[in-house]
Amino acid sequence: MLNLLNGPQTMGRGRVFWICAALVLAAALVYPAFADPYDVGNFGYFLIWIFMALGLCVMWGLCGMLSFGQTFFFGIGGYAYGVLAIILGNGPAATIVGLFGAVALAGLAAAVLGYFMIYGRISGVFFGIVTLSFTLALAFFLGQTAGPEWAIGRARLNGFNGMQGMSPLSVPWFGGPVVLEETALYYVLVAGLTATYLLLRVLANSRFGNVLVAVREDPERAELLGYDVRRYQLIAFVLGSALAGVSGVLYTSWGQFITPSSIGLPAAAMPIIWVAFSGRTDLTATLVGTFLLLVGFQTLTIYSQETALVVMGALLAATILFVPRGFVVGIGELLARPRRKRLAPALSPDDARP
Amino acid sequence: MTALLQVGRVSKTFGGFSAVSDVDLSVEEGEIHCLIGPNGAGKSTLFKLIVGTYAPTGGHIRFRGQDVTQAKPFARVQLGMSIKRQAPSVFKALPVRQNLHIALQHHTAPDRLEREEERLLELLALSADAAKLAGQLSHGQQQWLEIGMAIALKPTLLLLDEPTAGLSSEETRHTGELIKRLNAGGMTVLAVEHDMAFVRQIATAVTVMHLGRTFARGSVEEIVADPSVAEIYLGVPHAG
Known part of the structure; x- marks a missing residue:
């Protein structure tokens, strides 16, 4: 599997590239030792968004589907995490349910929306238009949820002001759970991003990635080579959108707030x-x-x-x-x-x- | 013996225009079957119906004993069909080798992929251009690359839509030899072709289409000797 880290779908290869990559990773790992924890937390903020960018890279760059819906799934992930975290409160159990529940919900939404778009043969620019419409609809909808009737359990959606006060992610650790803030969150982000990046590289150069590129270049030809093109498109769309959901959860946990403006x-x-x-x-x-x-x-x-x-x-x-x-x-x-x-x-x- | 491919009374209308009507065609295993006819006879439409790009308005298509009339193109390909389309449709932005790789990875174990790629590159005389982008190849090379992709699927039925269009006479002859070699290896071939010299070179059976219908069927000699076939090609109105 490791040999798939390099291949036709990834540009960086060779020893020089991997040495540089290792140096960047090493610098990222030692950075907190030389910085204020508050700054480390702010630095982590930049890493949060890269998950959804990598997701878009998979579905747009590799598979040719321009989705304007990354913040739609970001919003679903972020809001779902907010609601779950407010209802479930603190602790690793709440984190697991909140994180995986929210990402799964974003993935499920992507599967349903993607199914109707892809099997309804929406492609090209219309794919972007439909996903953008959903994104704007969600942003407008959440913007008018200021009233008290818009609540799920104890979690008020709060309209334009957005949700806040949800507990951040935490992981079990020796001697009690660790709340993922500042340096701890930063390390989790670096680890998560490294793993995601490497796994996506393997995926891109695998049999699956070859088919995605074929679908991008000429879907009809790809189908006539025996590939169930729509299934591949759907999988790529769900994967890329779920990564936007991951960004949404991390963002909400990082700042303990989310508003409709992060979707619009x-x-x-x-x-x-x-x-x-x-x-x-x-x-x-x-x-x-x-x-x-x-x-x-x-x-x-x-x-x-x-x-x-x-x-x-x-x-x-x-x-x-x-x-x-x-x-x-x-x-x-x-x-x-x-x-x-x-x-x-x-x-x-x-x-x-x- | 049942035919490998059986097209029964298949029709396709676009709006009010009937491109193919009540066409019967059967391709026996081991044949090199050529489909000929003047422009607009419905040959390419029939191909698209066979491979599933179009759904027929009526009739049925059976392949290897199964009714595939409603099957999606990829399912028909998985069942053992493979097509080279009319205009070369290779993945132009990808290297030649990757084009073959994408086709080969279906049926080839990962450890044998590279060897199979080399074998195909050699067969197609593309070894020297393996790293080039497919879009940089000459027209003839692209035609060959697409034939290579089609045969990489190890099909039981190879469909070739004008395999020699735009090729020089030398390239055409080579293509004919390649097709005969593949056929000798057990591959059944159905080809749409305009070039009668080429048809004479390869065909074991010929079906003539005219105005969306099956016009005649027989061996090359019979078809060539049939005066009514010559008439439809020369545009002389056919009596009866």
Whole structure:
């Protein structure tokens, strides 16, 4: 299985790449020793979003389905966790039910929505439109839940102000449960992200990943090679959307609040910008690019949120106009060029569709 | 002996236009069966009905003794059909080797994949271009690559929709030899073809379609000798 870490669907390969990756991981692991726990917690915030970016990379970059619904599933995961955590209270048992319940709910929602879209032969731009509609509907719906009648048990949905006060994730540990905040949360995020990234790499280069790429390139041809194309699309959609659910749970637990604005249009556009800018066909590029954009966006937001949004929009426009395959992928290929003459390029200019 | 593929009174209408009506076709095991006819005769539509891209308006299709009339294309392929479509439809943005890999991984154990890839690359004379993107190949090479992908599925019935379209006469002859070699190895072939010299080279049975109907059926010699077949090709109105 380890040999599938490298393959046609992943750009970074070879010893230099893996040494660099190990160095980055090592730096991430020792970082808390040199930083204030509060800053470590804030740094962890950036990692939270990368799960949903990787999910979009799988369904859009590998399988060719542009979903505008990452924040829809993010919202389902986040709100479900909020409700469960408020009802169940503190402790590892509540965490397990809250985390897995919320992610499962996001996955289930993706399976139902995906089933009707994919088996209803909705594809291309309409896939984006339908998923966006659901996203906006959920954001509007949650925005009007301010009244006391909108409550599940003790958990009030609170309209535009959103939910708050849910207990964060906690894990059992020697000498009592550890609440996942600041440094502890950071380490869980680093571990979770590393595992997700490596597993998705294996998946991308496996038989399954080969079929996803075939479906992206030409669904009819893929079906005529004997693959049940719609089933593969559905699995990719559920997987990618469930990862958005993971981000939602982590976000809610991290800040102990969630509002409809993390679902609505500006938020929904973000994953697409991250992944397009980075290079949607590559997991490593998505990971690196998303992280850089999040840090940049946050830095700009401190000065002016409007400026940050305008810059993000400009970056998306620049990506589509100048580097349709993504900036990080482009830079990665430049770096790899002298060493990779003999190997097949993972992508071609023909793939340069926005 | 029952036919490997049995098409019975199959029809397809698009709106008011009847592209294929009441067509019967049976392909016996071991044949190289060529489907010929003037443009617009309904040959490609019939192919799409056989492989399941279109659902028929009427009639039935049986393959290897099973009724596949309502089966999805992928299910028919899993049952042992494989098609090379009319315009070369390879995965242009992927390397040649990966194109074959995607087709091969169905039936090939992972440890034998690379050897099978090499074998096919050699068979298709594409070894030197294995790392190229399929879209960078010449038209003829793309046609061959797609034939390679189709045979990588180890089908019992290989469907070829104009395998020689756009090929030079040299390439056409090579393609014919390849098809005969595959047939000798036990693969039944059904091909839509325009090039009569090519049909003469490979066919063991010929069905002629005209205006959406089966017009004639027989050996190559019989078909070539049939004056009414020549008439439909030359556009002379056929009496009766």
